[in-house]
Amino acid sequence: MSFDHEDVEKGCVAMKKLLDDPAEAVVDALRGFALAHAGEIEVRRDPTYVLRAGGPAAGRVALVSGGGSGHEPLHVGFVGAGMLDAAVPGEMFTSPTPDQVAAAVQAVDGGAGVLAVVKNYTGDVLNFETGLELAQDSGVQVASVLVDDDVAVEDSQFTAGRRGVAGTLAVEKIAGAAAARGDSLGAVAQIAQRVVSRVRTMGVALTACTVPHVGRPSFDLPEDEVEIGIGIHGEPGRHRQAVGSAREITAALVEPVLEDLAPSGGERVLLLVNGMGGTPQSELYVVYGRARELLEARGLEVARSLVGSYVTSLEMQGVSVSVLVLDDELAELWDAPVRTPALTW
Amino acid sequence: MSFDHEDVEKGCVAMKKLLDDPAEAVVDALRGFALAHAGEIEVRRDPTYVLRAGGPAAGRVALVSGGGSGHEPLHVGFVGAGMLDAAVPGEMFTSPTPDQVAAAVQAVDGGAGVLAVVKNYTGDVLNFETGLELAQDSGVQVASVLVDDDVAVEDSQFTAGRRGVAGTLAVEKIAGAAAARGDSLGAVAQIAQRVVSRVRTMGVALTACTVPHVGRPSFDLPEDEVEIGIGIHGEPGRHRQAVGSAREITAALVEPVLEDLAPSGGERVLLLVNGMGGTPQSELYVVYGRARELLEARGLEVARSLVGSYVTSLEMQGVSVSVLVLDDELAELWDAPVRTPALTW
Numbered sequence: 001m002s003f004d005h006e007d008v009e010k011g012c013v014a015m016k017k018l019l020d021d022p023a024e025a026v027v028d029a030l031r032g033f034a035l036a037h038a039g040e041i042e043v044r045r046d047p048t049y050v051l052r053a054g055g056p057a058a059g060r061v062a063l064v065s066g067g068g069s070g071h072e073p074l075h076v077g078f079v080g081a082g083m084l085d086a087a088v089p090g091e092m093f094t095s096p097t098p099d100q101v102a103a104a105v106q107a108v109d110g111g112a113g114v115l116a117v118v119k120n121y122t123g124d125v126l127n128f129e130t131g132l133e134l135a136q137d138s139g140v141q142v143a144s145v146l147v148d149d150d151v152a153v154e155d156s157q158f159t160a161g162r163r164g165v166a167g168t169l170a171v172e173k174i175a176g177a178a179a180a181r182g183d184s185l186g187a188v189a190q191i192a193q194r195v196v197s198r199v200r201t202m203g204v205a206l207t208a209c210t211v212p213h214v215g216r217p218s219f220d221l222p223e224d225e226v227e228i229g230i231g232i233h234g235e236p237g238r239h240r241q242a243v244g245s246a247r248e249i250t251a252a253l254v255e256p257v258l259e260d261l262a263p264s265g266g267e268r269v270l271l272l273v274n275g276m277g278g279t280p281q282s283e284l285y286v287v288y289g290r291a292r293e294l295l296e297a298r299g300l301e302v303a304r305s306l307v308g309s310y311v312t313s314l315e316m317q318g319v320s321v322s323v324l325v326l327d328d329e330l331a332e333l334w335d336a337p338v339r340t341p342a343l344t345w
Numbered sequence: 346m347s348f349d350h351e352d353v354e355k356g357c358v359a360m361k362k363l364l365d366d367p368a369e370a371v372v373d374a375l376r377g378f379a380l381a382h383a384g385e386i387e388v389r390r391d392p393t394y395v396l397r398a399g400g401p402a403a404g405r406v407a408l409v410s411g412g413g414s415g416h417e418p419l420h421v422g423f424v425g426a427g428m429l430d431a432a433v434p435g436e437m438f439t440s441p442t443p444d445q446v447a448a449a450v451q452a453v454d455g456g457a458g459v460l461a462v463v464k465n466y467t468g469d470v471l472n473f474e475t476g477l478e479l480a481q482d483s484g485v486q487v488a489s490v491l492v493d494d495d496v497a498v499e500d501s502q503f504t505a506g507r508r509g510v511a512g513t514l515a516v517e518k519i520a521g522a523a524a525a526r527g528d529s530l531g532a533v534a535q536i537a538q539r540v541v542s543r544v545r546t547m548g549v550a551l552t553a554c555t556v557p558h559v560g561r562p563s564f565d566l567p568e569d570e571v572e573i574g575i576g577i578h579g580e581p582g583r584h585r586q587a588v589g590s591a592r593e594i595t596a597a598l599v600e601p602v603l604e605d606l607a608p609s610g611g612e613r614v615l616l617l618v619n620g621m622g623g624t625p626q627s628e629l630y631v632v633y634g635r636a637r638e639l640l641e642a643r644g645l646e647v648a649r650s651l652v653g654s655y656v657t658s659l660e661m662q663g664v665s666v667s668v669l670v671l672d673d674e675l676a677e678l679w680d681a682p683v684r685t686p687a688l689t690w
Contacts, residue, residue, distance in 0.1 A: 020635075028591070
C-alpha cells in the first residue's frame with residue numbers, strides 16, 4: 001500500500017506532530033530508537049531493518065516480521081530475546097521493499113532457517129514473497145505465515161481476504177518462544193499457523209489519524225460517531241454508529257469475534273485489549289473489564305491478558321479486542337520469557 | 346484539585362471516550378486493571394487503593410504514592426516488586442483523600458516504616474499530610490518526599506511552587522530499588538530526595554484533553570499552536586508558539602531544563618522522553634533523538650534512557666523531557682530489577 005504525497009505541502013490545516021521533515025519521519029524515529037536501545041537492538045540502513053544485537057544464533061530458527069511504519073511498537077519494538085530476530089519497517093503505512101526483507105532474513109539466519117510473519121496486505125504479501133525468494137536464492141531456508149485475524153471485513157482497501165491486525169502480536173510472541181526453545185523451522189511455522197487459526201480481532205476508531213507525508217486525516221469521522229471494524233490504516237470497517245457506551249462498543253467488537261471463533265465454551269483464552277495509539281490507558285482497562293464480562297458470560301475462562309497500545313495507527317483513538325483460544329502449549333509459550341523494547345516478562 | 350461537574354450533561358460536543366458512566370470512570374478502569382493483573386496487584390475499595398499482592402514485607406521499608414487519576418500508568422501501573430508497594434488513585438485529576446492515604450500506608454507497613462512520594466500539588470500535599478498523620482497515629486513510622494521537577498513555572502493552578510510531573514517516575518523507581526535492597530526509612534527518603542534534587546522536566550502540549558466528568562476540553566489551543574511548559578492537568582505553561590519542528594520544540598524543552606540543572610559537563614544523565622497519552626511512539630523517538638543531540642552538545646553522556654507514555658494526561662498529545670543527573674548509586678538503583686504492570690526489567 002502507499003499514500004499520495006500530493007497534499008503534503010498544502011498545509012491547509014497545520015499538522016500537529018513532533019516531526020522535522022515529514023518525509024524523514026521513519027528514519028528520524030529509527031535513529032532515536034537505535035540510540036535509546038543501543039546494546040539491545042541495531043538499526044541497519046540501505047536497506048533499512050532492525051535486528052537483535054549480538055548477531056544470529058547458530059542453529060536456532062530466526063523470526064522476522066515487518067510492515068508499514070506507524071503501528072509502533074509493532075514490529076520494531078518486538079525485536080529481542082524470545083520474540084523477533086529482525087523487523088523490517090516500511091515507510092508510514094507503506095509496505096517494506098523486497099530488498100529490505102531479503103537483507104533482514106539473510107542477516108539473522110543462523111543456519112536453521114527463517115520464518116517470516118506477514119500481515120495480510122497485498123503489498124506486504126508480494127514484497128515479502130519476493131524478498132523471501134531472494135533470500136532463498138542466497139541459500140537461506142525460509143517459511144512464512146500469513147496473519148489475517150481481523151473479522152471485520154473480507155477484502156478491503158489494500159487487502160484481499162482478511163486483514164492482519166493486533167493478533168499479530170500473539171503470533172510473534174508465541175512463535176518467538178517456540179524458536180527460542182529450539183523448535184525446527186517446520187515446527188515454528190506450525191505453531192505460528194496454529195495461533196493464526198485460533199486468534200480473532202475486531203477494532204473501533206473514535207478518531208482518524210494523519211500520515212505525516214500526507215498531512216491530512218486519512219478519513220473523516222463525524223464528532224458523534226465511531227467506526228466499528230476499522231482497519232489499522234483507517235480502512236473502512238463494517239458500519240458507523242453513535243459513540244455510545246463502552247459496554248455497547250465492546251459488545252460490537254466481542255460479538256463478531258466470538259461468532260467467528262465459535263468457541264464451544266469452557267476454553268481458556270488470551271484476551272488482548274489493544275489501544276490504537278491515542279487512547280488513554282484507563283479507557284483500555286474499562287473495555288478490558290467489559291470484554292471479560294462478555295467472554296465469561298459465554299463460558300470462556302480468561303486465563304491470560306494483555307492491555308496496552310501495541311499495534312497502533314499513529315495517534316488514532318480507538319481500541320481493538322483480540323481473543324486467542326489457548327491450549328497448554330500455547331499458554332506455556334505465551335508465558336515464556338521475552339525481553340524486547342516494548343514487551344518484557 | 347478538583348473539577349467542576351456542572352457541564353457534564355451539556356454534551357454540546359459528543360465526548361468521544363470509551364466509558365460507561367463518566368462519574369464511574371476511575372472505578373471501572375480499576376476493576377479492569379485488577380482483573381487484568383490479578384496475582385500481581387490487588388485493588389481495595391472503601392477507601393480505594395492499589396497494593397502489591399502478597400501483603401506487606403516484614404522488616405522492609407514500603408513505598409506509597411498516589412494522586413489524581415488520568416495520568417496512567419502513573420501511579421497504579423508502578424505497583425510491584427522494586428517500585429511501589431501501594432498507589433492511591435484519586436478521581437480524575439483530583440487528589441486522593443486522607444483516608445485513602447492512611448489506609449494504603451497502614452496496609453503496606455511491614456514494621457520498617459513507609460515513605461510517601463507526593464507530587465507537589467496543593468491538594469495532594471494537604472491530603473497526604475493528613476493521611477500520613479492518621480497512619481502515624483496508628484503507630485506507623487512515616488516519611489515523605491515532595492516531587493517538584495517541572496521547571497516551567499513557579500506557582501500554578503493547583504500548585505504553590507513547582508509542579509511534580511514525569512520526574513516522579515524516576516523517584517519511584519530509584520526509591521523503590523533502595524527499599525528493595527533493605528535501606529532504612531531515613532536512607533530511602535534521602536535517596537528519593539537526592540533524585541528530586543537532580544531531576545528536571547519540561548513538557549509541551551499539542552492538544553488538550555477532556556476529563557470524563559467535565560465533558561469538555563480542559564483548555565483551548567489553536568490548531569496551529571503548541572503550549573510550551575504545559576502542566577499534566579493542562580495548567581498554563583510559559584508561552585504558546587507556532588507548531589514548528591521537533592527540533593525547535595525539543596530545544597524549547599531541553600534548554601530550560603539544562604539552564605535550571607546547570608550541569609558542569611561530563612555528567613552521566615538519564616534521559617526520559619515521556620508521551621502525554623495521545624502521542625505516537627514514533628514521534629517520541631524523534632524527540633528523544635533531538636534531545637540527545639542537545640545534551641551531548643552540552644557535554645553530557647546519556648547513560649540511561651526511557652521512552653514511552655508513562656506520566657500522561659488522558660488523551661493529550663504532547664511530550665515531556667526529563668533529565669536526571671546520575672551518580673553511580675542512582676544508576677545502579679535505576680538498573681535494579683523492577684516488575685510492575687507498566688515497567689519491567
